[in-house]
Amino acid sequence: MASSRGSGSGVGAEMEKMSVEQLKAIKEQSDLEVNLLQDSLNNIRTATSRLEIASSALHDLSLRPQGQKMLVPLTASLYVPGTLDDADRVLVDVGTGYFIEKTMAEGKDYCERKINLLKSNFEQLIEVASKKKSIADEAGAVLQAKLKQLSPAS
DSSP, X not given: OOOOOOXXXXXXXXXXXXXXXXXXXXXXXXXXXXXXXXXXXXXXXXXXXHHHHHHHHHHHHHTSOTTOEEEEEXXXXXXXXXXXXXXXXXXXXXXXXXXXEEEHHHHHHHHHHHHHHHHHHHHHHHHHHHHHHHHHHHHHHHHHHHHHHHHHHO
């Protein structure tokens, strides 16, 4: 959003001077950007949810005694029997197939930091998406008004 437009009324005045084709292009571009931002927001929601589940699992794991039998997840739907060897050391998935061994406290801290970062990014994306949506709505309204003006003249 590297725009120096300022208030919404200035944008509306600029749009009134544009041709129908320009307004259609702005509306289509803004709608496309809003859809992409919505996809990003959904991905952030999913990632945040997974990290919250992981954080909860770390907490539950830290409460289990050493040597306890448990089911170990290999995938989201495949579990194998295992035994808890050391609850103080965990493997943290840092992305693209890389895992880092951390202490339980470091693992919990990692999850919390990632959750906070994602929530911050989510809030920023919501602001950008709402601005893009208002631009798309304004372009649509100005476009409709221009089309109505052109209609009776035909």
